[in-house]
Amino acid sequence: xxxxxxxxxxxxxxxxxxxxxxxxTAMLGLASGITGAFLLLRKRSLMGDALxxxxxxxxxxxxxxxxxxxxxxxxxxxxxxxxxxxxVLGVLxxxxxxxxTRLRDDVAMGFVLSVFFGTGAAVxxxxxxxxxxAGLESFIYGKAASMVLSDVxxxxxxxxxxxxxxxxxxxxxxxxxxxxxxxxxxxWPVLTLDILLLVLVTAxxxxxxxxxxxxxxxxxxxxxxxxARFWTHSLRxxxxxxxxxxxVSGWLGASVSALFANxxxxxxxxxxxxxxxxxSLLFGTARxxxxxxxxxxxxxxxxxRQHLLRAAYEILETMGQPxxxxxxxxxxxxxxxxxxxxxxxxxxxxxxxxxxIEPGPNPSLIHLSESGFGEAxxxxxxxxxxxxxxxxxxxxxxxxxxxxxxxxxxxxxxEMVRALEAELKPRPVIPNSPHRIPSPP
Amino acid sequence: MAHEHPxxxxxxxHDLTVAYQRKPVIWDVDLNIPEGKLVGIVxxxxxxxxxxxxxxxxxxxxxxxxxxxxxxxxRTNRHLVGxxxxxxxxxxxxxxxxxxxxxxxxxxxxxxxxPVGKTEKSLAMEALEKVGIAHLxxxxxxxxxxxxxxxxxxxxxxxxxxxxxxxDEPFAAVDAATEQAIVTLLQELRDSxxxxxxxxxxxxxxxxxxxxxxxxxxxxxxxxxxxEVFTEDNLRKTYGGKLSLLDHAAEAIRRS
Numbered sequence: 001x002x003x004x005x006x007x008x009x010x011x012x013x014x015x016x017x018x019x020x021x022x023x024x025t026a027m028l029g030l031a032s033g034i035t036g037a038f039l040l041l042r043k044r045s046l047m048g049d050a051l052x053x054x055x056x057x058x059x060x061x062x063x064x065x066x067x068x069x070x071x072x073x074x075x076x077x078x079x080x081x082x083x084x085x086x087x088v089l090g091v092l093x094x095x096x097x098x099x100x101t102r103l104r105d106d107v108a109m110g111f112v113l114s115v116f117f118g119t120g121a122a123v124x125x126x127x128x129x130x131x132x133x134a135g136l137e138s139f140i141y142g143k144a145a146s147m148v149l150s151d152v153x154x155x156x157x158x159x160x161x162x163x164x165x166x167x168x169x170x171x172x173x174x175x176x177x178x179x180x181x182x183x184x185x186x187x188w189p190v191l192t193l194d195i196l197l198l199v200l201v202t203a204x205x206x207x208x209x210x211x212x213x214x215x216x217x218x219x220x221x222x223x224x225x226x227x228a229r230f231w232t233h234s235l236r237x238x239x240x241x242x243x244x245x246x247x248v249s250g251w252l253g254a255s256v257s258a259l260f261a262n263x264x265x266x267x268x269x270x271x272x273x274x275x276x277x278x279x280s281l282l283f284g285t286a287r288x289x290x291x292x293x294x295x296x297x298x299x300x301x302x303x304x305r306q307h308l309l310r311a312a313y314e315i316l317e318t319m320g321q322p323x324x325x326x327x328x329x330x331x332x333x334x335x336x337x338x339x340x341x342x343x344x345x346x347x348x349x350x351x352x353x354x355x356x357i358e359p360g361p362n363p364s365l366i367h368l369s370e371s372g373f374g375e376a377x378x379x380x381x382x383x384x385x386x387x388x389x390x391x392x393x394x395x396x397x398x399x400x401x402x403x404x405x406x407x408x409x410x411x412x413x414x415e416m417v418r419a420l421e422a423e424l425k426p427r428p429v430i431p432n433s434p435h436r437i438p439s440p441p
Numbered sequence: 442m443a444h445e446h447p448x449x450x451x452x453x454x455h456d457l458t459v460a461y462q463r464k465p466v467i468w469d470v471d472l473n474i475p476e477g478k479l480v481g482i483v484x485x486x487x488x489x490x491x492x493x494x495x496x497x498x499x500x501x502x503x504x505x506x507x508x509x510x511x512x513x514x515x516r517t518n519r520h521l522v523g524x525x526x527x528x529x530x531x532x533x534x535x536x537x538x539x540x541x542x543x544x545x546x547x548x549x550x551x552x553x554x555x556p557v558g559k560t561e562k563s564l565a566m567e568a569l570e571k572v573g574i575a576h577l578x579x580x581x582x583x584x585x586x587x588x589x590x591x592x593x594x595x596x597x598x599x600x601x602x603x604x605x606x607x608x609d610e611p612f613a614a615v616d617a618a619t620e621q622a623i624v625t626l627l628q629e630l631r632d633s634x635x636x637x638x639x640x641x642x643x644x645x646x647x648x649x650x651x652x653x654x655x656x657x658x659x660x661x662x663x664x665x666x667x668x669e670v671f672t673e674d675n676l677r678k679t680y681g682g683k684l685s686l687l688d689h690a691a692e693a694i695r696r697s
Contacts, residue, residue: 041535041536043532168554171545171548171556172548172553172554174537174541177535178531178532178537178542179526179530179531181524181526181530182526182545182597184498184499184500185499185500185519185607186519186524186546186549186601187516187519187520187549188549229536232536233538233583234536234537235536238536
């Protein structure tokens, strides 16, 4: 087991070896987070998966070719070239299947992914007995620790290039991903842009094979942008976050993998990214589940309060004009809106908590507080003016109606409210509900 | 049918046929659209209205024939063209604001690599003002209503500063206020000499909105000034036996 000192030393990059490896993986995470965001928005994430799996036979074949040419067989440029060729071939197959047959994308993807990976597995089994084949399997699950300085430099160069290109093409890729038809109609070469995006994805995938492995690199392309989307509605911020999440996943994943000799880097990177994803899904400020829940219950409480106070006011109206604040029998409230008994109890407890109801000795008599009475009359007036507005101005955009606004005047303007109130004459200042006549007591 | 095409025509289409997998979708379409008109493209579902639009915009391959914008192929004169695609054609969950979408209308003029600057943003803002939703410029587009989204698309086309506009069902599923705003905008465009071709579904409003009509059902049934071609005969030829639609239209004719 590693000691605490080992752990800190690795994460804080104190050892030269891990420093190199971890920084390289983080750079890769940054580049794939940014590229993956565009891939996700173009709805082509599956293509990334097909691409990465399709690199497998290329690695084995390149190894075999280099061996038979008398080389070492493990030269990285050769292996990566093989991976690129077969990966691109896989994507081309997928496009060909989709465009010439009527098969859907997911079918074409599943086909290419499995056939290429199967071929790769067969080739790998054949070359496994050759000298020097040990270590080839690190391309499947990734082994960041086996990277040397030159590998990391390659990752850095490619990562920087990919990131810079993606940012340079920010507006072109945005319009491509959002509205392909419009982009084409204004003269953007859609096909060229798609190929460029694919080139970026291929570059990230192939250079990431060693660190993350071909089975899991897709996670590096998909998880960071998906997690980032929970935090923001802005593309720029999403790109920054996605890059950052990718980089952090790479950093932590590679560090932990360096600590435990047998843990593949790819798996740890995916697990780290997934943890960040889970956190984003729960607590994301734009779409996080928790925030949404809180909003929802807040809304429920507000609507509950409005219903209760309006019901109370409407009952008070039937108890004599001008309306005055008197105790209301609980039974009347219960009948007024056909609440279930426990629901009304909950609403009353909430109102008591908000000081809208006076605490009284008799639970069957409800007495509004001074502020509760004021609030009730305000809510009732707003509600009726809105109803009237909708009835008299049904042709005007319903989207302008915001029943929650504290004062109708804020939305409709004082003039409109005066006009509406004039229409209600000679009724009292707080107009009667236009569609409900209060029932006699 | 006109087979001569004057070069000052905003749009001339010559013997255009478009086929998907050997099945022709529109055939032998021949059109000359004069400048400064509000042109309605009407026809039943599947008549090839969107296909005609997309073929004019070079978005789908033509099987035969050609399309000219102001006497030149689309490729040469596409800077004179503005396009409003169908609203459902894009994913409105995309992480951009209304202003970002409208600014896309300026991208092509900006050219490769150059980022959106102040000029483009203020242009986009102006366009949003013209469609009446400048106050929503920073809103993420999924948080807009259907009518507001349609206005964003129109504003983007305005930001293109074009002379011919192609609009694919801009009135589909919008609220009454938006429909009115779009009509006013179209009229302003026409009055400033722009030409707008609009795919439209509601026969009842056709004579009221458009001053030129193209009746399309796989081929052009009729094309000309609304007063001349909006007849029961042309409607029957276009819509065939769909009687309920015809009743609608007959009422519209009585009213016009």
